[in-house]
Amino acid sequence: MHRHRVAAARWGLYSGRPPSFVPDRLPECRIVHETPEIQVSSVSKVFGPRPERALERLRAGADRDALRREHGWVLALDDLSLEIRRGEVFVVMGLSGSGKSTLLRLLNGLHRPTAGRVLIAGRDLASLPRRELLALRRSRFGMVFQHFALLPHRTVRGNVEFGLEIQGTPRAERRARAAEALELVGLRGWETRRPDELSGGMRQRVGLARALAVSPDILLMDEAFSALDPLIRADLQRELLALQARLRKTIVFVTHDLDEALRLGDRIAILRDGRLVQVGTPAQIVASPADDYVARFVSGVDPARALTAGVVAVSHGVAGAAARPASVLDRLREAGLTCACVVDPGGAPHGLVTADELARLAGADAPIGDAVLQPVRTVPADTPLAEVIVLAAADAAPIAVRESGGGPVRGIISRQALLAGLAHRGATLVGDGKGADATADGPETTA
Ligand SMILES: Nc1ncnc2c1ncn2[C@@H]1O[C@H](COP(=O)(O)OP(=O)(O)OP(=O)(O)O)[C@@H](O)[C@H]1O
Numbered sequence: 001m002h003r004h005r006v007a008a009a010r011w012g013l014y015s016g017r018p019p020s021f022v023p024d025r026l027p028e029c030r031i032v033h034e035t036p037e038i039q040v041s042s043v044s045k046v047f048g049p050r051p052e053r054a055l056e057r058l059r060a061g062a063d064r065d066a067l068r069r070e071h072g073w074v075l076a077l078d079d080l081s082l083e084i085r086r087g088e089v090f091v092v093m094g095l096s097g098s099g100k101s102t103l104l105r106l107l108n109g110l111h112r113p114t115a116g117r118v119l120i121a122g123r124d125l126a127s128l129p130r131r132e133l134l135a136l137r138r139s140r141f142g143m144v145f146q147h148f149a150l151l152p153h154r155t156v157r158g159n160v161e162f163g164l165e166i167q168g169t170p171r172a173e174r175r176a177r178a179a180e181a182l183e184l185v186g187l188r189g190w191e192t193r194r195p196d197e198l199s200g201g202m203r204q205r206v207g208l209a210r211a212l213a214v215s216p217d218i219l220l221m222d223e224a225f226s227a228l229d230p231l232i233r234a235d236l237q238r239e240l241l242a243l244q245a246r247l248r249k250t251i252v253f254v255t256h257d258l259d260e261a262l263r264l265g266d267r268i269a270i271l272r273d274g275r276l277v278q279v280g281t282p283a284q285i286v287a288s289p290a291d292d293y294v295a296r297f298v299s300g301v302d303p304a305r306a307l308t309a310g311v312v313a314v315s316h317g318v319a320g321a322a323a324r325p326a327s328v329l330d331r332l333r334e335a336g337l338t339c340a341c342v343v344d345p346g347g348a349p350h351g352l353v354t355a356d357e358l359a360r361l362a363g364a365d366a367p368i369g370d371a372v373l374q375p376v377r378t379v380p381a382d383t384p385l386a387e388v389i390v391l392a393a394a395d396a397a398p399i400a401v402r403e404s405g406g407g408p409v410r411g412i413i414s415r416q417a418l419l420a421g422l423a424h425r426g427a428t429l430v431g432d433g434k435g436a437d438a439t440a441d442g443p444e445t446t447a
């Protein structure tokens with residue numbers, strides 16, 4: 001399959017249904033900056049009277065249930081630490097009552113932590129005077145809710161302008177920014193309608209436009225698509241990804257739907273009873289669940305859709321042009337491979353060299369540069385295995401896996417490795433863990 005087509009298929013553009021808006025350029029990869037936009041550091045949140053007392057009881061050995069029994073205290077978040085990077089879609093998952101919404105409200109200062117700190121772009125929310133906190137919430141954050149929370153008597157435009165009005169933005173600028181936001185969500189021409197004239201999906205687009213109109217750095221989305229029927233929901237997920245490819249906001253997206261989490265998340269955090277159980281990329285979560293709770297979450301997941309080429313790629317199958325044929329041959333035998341991908345010093349693929357050809361070169365004491373190479377097909381590391389399967393079915397030759405965006409070759413996938421990757425998960429995964437999706441230290445986990 002042609003590379004562009006592979007990418008396009010991934011973004012759902014060949015699904016048969018026309019998307020209501022499409023990005024100018026198909027994103028090949030999502031650029032994520034490393035600066036933490038949001039730092040949550042040892043945060044606990046207790047609801048109930050004199051919540052600090054509850055933490056003292058906790059330290060003295062009481063558990064969650066005891067706290068609830070004693071004074072009706074609810075330990076909504078329990079010593080939670082995480083970092084959210086600028087420009088990433090960070091999904092928060094967990095069963096009902098696990099603390100997802102509480103976490104979201106702590107991020108924009110709607111709740112204050114009982115203990116611990118929340119930093120936004122390095123600034124501790126607790127250090128801000130009330131007015132500044134309010135200003136920060138209004139200018140840096142956009143919120144999108146499950147039930148849209150639109151004002152019924154206002155027009156679509158009036159709803160989208162609402163946040164700007166609160167900020168005191170002049171009328172002409174409000175108009176212009178509302179028009180821009182409505183354009184982004186594909187609702188141009190609907191400005192003068194009222195919410196009850198719109199479908200659910202359109203109402204949520206208005207909700208999204210309202211959040212975007214204030215040009216926030218951070219979008220907080222709490223079960224934003226959960227009230228929509230499945231087809232509309234899938235449309236909005238795709239549109240959010242397309243928007244994100246252009247706008248690169250920091251998005252914190254709460255959901256209890258695993259498919260949605262896997263589809264949207266650059267990383268996923270899983271909460272249980274207010275504690276962080278695991279943080280990782282979708283592939284890490286599926287391939288190496290941190291415990292039984294996460295394993296149960298992902299048990300129904302189709303690995304072909306959730307795992308990526310980078311996870312099963314084997315780095316032993318990559319040979320630099322200066323490598324000695326005999327040692328490459330040894331590595332191939334060790335890894336059970338029949339071919340290696342020869343790469344230039346920058347890591348770009350030249351072609352495949354077979355074990356037979358390597359044996360011939362080794363016998364003749366010739367360099368790898370003399371090898372007769374076979375053409376090699378490549379896929380970006382973030383390609384879902386489902387797409388790799390299509391390629392592997394068409395031709396038995398191994399497929400080289402490159403870093404996204406045309407980076408160096410990370411490893412190769414043989415048919416065997418592919419099948420093993422689909423059949424087994426976790427520790428038995430065939431990839432040798434050298435890739436970005438299966439980092440050397442494995443998924444980040446917390447106790
Ligand atoms: N304002 C509040 N006062 C008292 N208890 C609260 C308050 N907000 C949340 N809680 C409690 O804190 C716990 C976590 O609630 P939270 O709303 O964060 O869960 P959630 O993961 O968002 O759940 P859901 O999936 O049902 O939305 C729950 O036990 C809830 O009852």
Ligand SMILES: [Mg+2]
Nearest residue numbers: 100101102222
């Ligand atoms: Mg909630």
